[in-house]
Amino acid sequence: DAMSAHVRVALLALALALWLRKYKLYASSSTPRRKVxxxxxxxxGVQAAIDLRAHCDxxxxxxxxxxxxVPGTLAALAGARPMSMSTFADDAATRAQRAIMVPYAQIFKDKRVKFxxxxxxxxxxxxxxxxxxxxRSSMEDVRLAYDELIVATGSVYAGVIKSSGVGREMTMQGRMDAYAEARASIVRGNTTxxxxxxxxxxxxxxxELAARATKANNGxxxxxxxxxxxxxxxLPDHIGSYVTKALIKSGVKVYVGQKYERDGENAFIGVANKNVIRGDYVLMAIGSKPATEFLKRATGDVGENATLDVPLDQLGRIRIDPSTRRVIGVESRVYAVGDVASKPPExxxxxxxxxEAEYVATRIKYHGNAKALAKLGAYVPPPRLMAISLGSFDGVMVWGDRVVATGIVAAMFKALVQFWFIRFLxxxxxxxxxxxxxxxxPRDPARLSPAS
Structure with missing residues (x-):
């Protein structure tokens, strides 16, 4: 009869709901969404937000x-992308810049994440x-409560490409202007x-710059x-040796083994042998530091509403429990992921x-589910898999401690990495x-040599 039919439908709907909930596809209305x-x-940060958006606010x-x-900024400075030729033509350089920049409004366009x-x-x-x-003093503070906090502020780089002007780097146009100014400084011929x-x-x-200089043939x-x-x-010795040979073969003058002190704007003096290196333009590829200055500011507050006391290591990175990525010494609901966390340089x-972001997001999704958390277990770092670019059509692909590909195959992998990670696939x-x-x-060093 009609009544029994309705009962069967209701039971079927209940069974389906329980099945969906078991596989995390159904969010029970009785369980409030956690605020992250x-x-x-x-x-x-973006990866954590993407993984959590269906489960949390x-x-x-x-x-x-x-x-x-960021890994693509160097090729963009030379007006290139992986598997494309270097050029300083304005239109090509602009395309290279735009290819590595995405507005957050586009990334979070589905509105499930507030930015x-x-x-x-x-x-x-x-x-x-x-x-x-x-x-300004006339503006009110914005207070945002949380159930879980993920610190993913990364590192601040001394600046291969610097933005001038207060707040200029906040916009895409300001950043692109900085690229253009940097290119203008090194585009001239007969410069070092x-x-x-x-x-x-x-x-x-x-x-990248050596490849561009070779193509331009401008001295x-x-x-x-x-x-x-x-x-x-x-990285292991054999990888550094391969890269050094490749750079020298491409025309780069490589000096290692001693510190250099700056002498004026565009010259350096070796501390040990006093040799002088002079150039026309200097690019600093050192000096990155964790973006934790905002955690060091003392407010003088005390009591329950005091500024969170986050422990930092000697380099200023956040101390964490490596098995859970939780911040040490504070409540278990605070995590640190990415370059801001204290972890091995590799x-x-x-x-x-x-x-790390995916792991932490999974822990948060499993909040209150002891069985699921036990199955997830401790964080285990996957093996290192990276590609080092040696120009648009050359590179080194490293898996663990091994060089598994060089030349154009490594360049293709580098292009795939950029395509994959910029889309957060x-x-x-x-x-x-x-x-x-x-x-x-490693492979026989005699076989691990740059192609002639």
Whole structure:
């Protein structure tokens, strides 16, 4: 009869609802959505917000209006992208810049994540809320309560590409103007550009500018200075050796093994042998520091509403429990992910920022579910997988401690990485952590040499 039919439909609907809830596709109206605030909208912050938006009320706070794919800034400075030729033509350079910048309004266009741009206003982190201070005394503070807080403010770089003017870097146009000014300084022929710092940033920048100089054939040269014993100190010796040979073959003059003191605006003197290196333009590829200054400001507040006391290491990074990514010494609902967290230098990569954010987002989604949290377990860093660009059509692909590809294959992988991560496509932590770390002996050094 009609009554029994309605009962069957109701039971079927109940069974379906229970099944959906089991697989996290149904949000029970009896369970209020948790409020999550994400400080910082780099790789880690955006990924955490994307993963949580269907489960929590998420608000992201950042000081600028756009996301920038930082690993692509060096190629953009040379007017290039992976698998494309370097050029300083205005239209091509503009396309290269725009390709690595995405407005947050576009990333969070589905409105499930609220985005707030602080525009230089101070942030005060409390144990129950984040306060955005008024820009002027006449403006009221904005107080945002949270159940969970994710600090993902990343690092501040000394600046290969600097923006001049207060607040200029907050907008895409201001950042693009900074690119144009930097290019104008090194586009002239018969000039020598000095790059200080032989980490990944310095190496990639030297390679891009050398490739551009070779193509232009205008008498320009590139010098790379590094205080360490070899380039890419944080990677195994054979990788640094390969990269050094490749740079020298491309015309870069490489100086390692001693510190250099600046002598005037565009010259350096070696501390050990007193050799003098002179150039026409200097690019600093060193000096990054964690963006934690806002956590160091003393307010003098005491009691329950005091500024959150976040422990920092000697470098200013946030001390965390590596197994959960929780901040040590404060409430368990505060996490730190990405470059702002205290962790091994080899984990300061966009891929690790993604995996850490995904892991923390999963922990928050499983709040109150002891069985699911136990199954998730402790955070386990996946193996290092990175691509180092040596020009638009050259590079080195590293898996763990192994060089697994060089030349155009590595350049293709670099292009794929940029395409993938700038769109925040899946790179599932649960799968990546099961890959082998490839900590075996390197290939024969005689075979690991740049192509002639």
């Amino acid at each position: 605030i994400v400080l910082g909208a780099g790789f880690a 998420v608000e992201v706070i950042d000081g600028k209006e756009y996301f920038e794919f 707030t741009c602080t525009r230089g206003r101070e942030i005060d982190v409390r144990d129950d809320c984040v306060i955005i201070r008024g820009e 550009t000095i790059i200080v710092g032989g980490g990944v940033v310095g190496v990639e920048l030297a390679a 320009s040269s590139v010098v790379l200075l590094h205080a360490g014993e070899r380039l890419l100190d944080m 984990h300061m990569l966009a891929s690790y920022a993604h995996w 899946p790179a599932p932590y649960g799968v990546m952590k099961m890959l082998p770390h490839m900590r075996c002996a």
